Amino acid sequence: MAKAGNMEAYQLLHKGMLALARAERQGIRIDMDYVNRKKQQMTNKIEHLEEDFRDTKFFKDWQKRSKAKININSGQQLGDYLYKVLKIKVGKETKSGMGSTDEEALKQLNIPELDYLVKISKLKKIRDTYLDGYTREQVEGYIHPFFNLNTVVTYRSSSNSPNFQNVPKRDEFAMQTVRSAMFPRPGHLLLEVDYSGVEVRINACINKDKNLIKYIKDPTTDMHRDIAIQIFKLDEYDEKIEGHKTLRQAAKNGFVFPQFYGDWYKSCAENVACNWGELPKTKWKAGMGIAIGNTYLSNHLISKGILSYDKFTEHLKEMEADLWKNRFPEYAKWKDVWFAKYQKKGYIDLPTGFRCQGVMNKKQVCNYPGQNGGFACLLWSFIEADRIMQEENWDTRLIGQIHDSILLDVLPSELDHVVEVLYRITCTDLPKAWKWINVPLDVDMEICKVDEPWSKKKKYAFR
DNA sequence: GGAACTCGCCAC
C-alpha cells in the first residue's frame, strides 16, 4: 500500500499502468513458422531420447520393480525409485525434506542413464514453457505479455501470459532457441536499454556507504574485479588473461550479489568454486578447474595455500567478515539501524514514496528498498519514453520491460534520436527529478540489425 | 473435474 496521501507514488503506478498497457497492446512479433518447425524438431529429439532411455537397464529395472506404469517426467516416481527402492543415500534434499531429483542432485549420483532425463527435461522446458506458450498466446503472430504492477510486495512488476521477464539468456542453446522466435515488426530493429547495476546504485543512495559510493562514482575502480582478486588471490587482474573475466563474473554473481541479498559464505563457496570454477568439493590436485592463463585454477589456488574446497570455504568465511566489517561497514551498519526502525514501526517507508508493511524478516526489510527503487527508476523512465513517443509521433514503439531494462521496436531512421532520448531520460532527467538519487546512473544498450531476431543482439556503442 | 499443493527452473 502506498503511503497515505503520497501522490507521487500513486502517480507512478497510475501512469506506469497506462504506459505498460500501450506496450501490451503493441506486442512482440513472433515467427510462428519458426516456432512450429522448432517445436516439431524438439519433439522428434525428445522422442529419440525417450526411446534410448527406455532401452537402458536402469529404466527396465525401474519399470520391473514398479507396480504402475512409469511416467519418466515424474520427479516423485524417480525419487521413490532412487531413494526408497534402490535405497541410495539422499544427498540434496528439497525444502520439505524429500530426496531431491533436480539436475544437481542427479549429477551427484553418478548414474549415466540419468543424463537422458536431464536432457529431456531441458528440452521440454524450452518447448512447453516458451515456444508452446507463444503458440497459445499469440494473436496474428504477435504475443501481448501482461505487465502487472499489483502483484509484487516491493512494487516491482511481474509479467504473465506469456511471462516476458524470464526468457532464457544464460544457457546458450535455450537462449538461441527461444529468442530466435522474437522479431521486430518488418523493416524494424530491436533495441534494449539496460540500467547497469541500478539496484546497487539505489542501495548506495539509501545506505550512503562511502566505499560503495566511491566504486560507483570512480570509473577507474571496479568492485567485482577487486573482490575477484581477493577471492582468488590473484597477483594481477588482466581481462586479456584467459579465465580472468570468468573469475570476475564468479565473484560478481557467486559472491557479491548473493552477499548483498543476505546469503552466507558456505553457499557462496559452492557458487564460486563448483559453478564457476568447476572445482570439486575435495582436496584439489593439479590440473583441476577452469584454465587460468597457462595453468589451472586448482594449481593457482594450491600455490596460494588453498589446497582444498574446505580451505576455500574457510577463506570465503574470512572474506564475508571482511566484506561487512572493512569493505562496506556503513552498509552493514545501515542494515542494523534500518531493521531496528522497522521493528519499532512495523513498516518501512522508501524514498520513492512507497510503504511496505507486514511481517518481514531482516533480509526482506533490507532488500526491499533496492528492489523497489531500481524498478521505480525503470518505470519512471518507461513512462517518460512513452510520453515522448506519443508527443513526437514516433513510429518506434516500447514493447516490453524486464525490471531494469526496456525493449523497443525501432524504425531504423529514428534510431539515433530514440537512443539520444532514452539516454537523456534514464541518466539525466531521472536524477534531476528525484533528488534522493545522489550517485550517477548509467545504461548499456544492445541492438539487433533490421529484421533480425532477439537472439542476435549485440552490444551497441552509442556513446 | 478443478483447486491447491510441491518441485524444478527460467529471469532480474
Next chain:
DNA sequence: AAACGTGGCGAGTTCC
C-alpha cells in the same frame, strides 16, 4: 539460529 531477495509457470500429485 539459520543460512538468497522478487516473480511465473509446467508437470505431477492430492484432495474435495
